[in-house]
Ligand code: PRP
């Protein structure tokens with residue numbers, strides 16, 4: 080598994096405002112979108128491309144285009160939806176599929192309540208969007224879904240991760256092409272499965288169900 084933790088002052092600055100409990104939902108949403116665009120730059124480093132010939136007004140030359148089949152972007156509802164716009168701004172030709180998951184706050188186990196993905200993902204590069212990687216249960220379920228459908232490599236873009244969840248995903252995906260791009264790797268999970276210091280409940284903060 081490849082793990083990349085962003086090391087850029089703009090990412091850390093935006094995450095600092097995002098973490099602040101006084102930040103209201105409209106600002107939170109705008110920051111999530113900006114952060115994804117910054118992280119997507121790293122997440123798409125290995126996107127498959129092919130050579131193309133073009134003519135500039137001056138000369139014939141060659142360049143690159145994103146290869147077919149198109150990459151698939153999969154936000155995990157609800158909170159991952161807040162990351163979708165930022166990602167497709169950077170990769171406008173990507174196809175989008177959806178997974179709806181919710182974590183039981185007592186057992187911390189995820190349940191899938193919605194799924195809208197292409198049936199056949201053979202040979203596809205997939206990008207999962209979810210702001211929080213806590214126990215890793217939701218992300219692992221999403222990764223497994225995509226590999227079961229034939230995906231060849233999966234990259235997850237998360238704003239904040241916990242070491243416990245990252246280690247769990249690493250163990251459970253050995254031998255698979257998995258990359259995780261994080262805005263920050265935090266200290267730990269607390270006794271109720273929240274990331275510390277984290278930012279609280281990402282879905283609630285995005286969609287205004289707190290404060
Ligand atoms: C949050 C978050 C992740 C999950 C992370 O979603 O967006 O999907 O929890 O926790 P885990 O790593 O322990 O599985 P939540 O279940 O709260 O649903 P929501 O997006 O609808 O708020």
Ligand code: URA
Pocket residue numbers: 211213272273274275277278279280281282
């Ligand atoms: N889900 C969240 O939204 N936040 C956490 O800290 C953990 C899981």
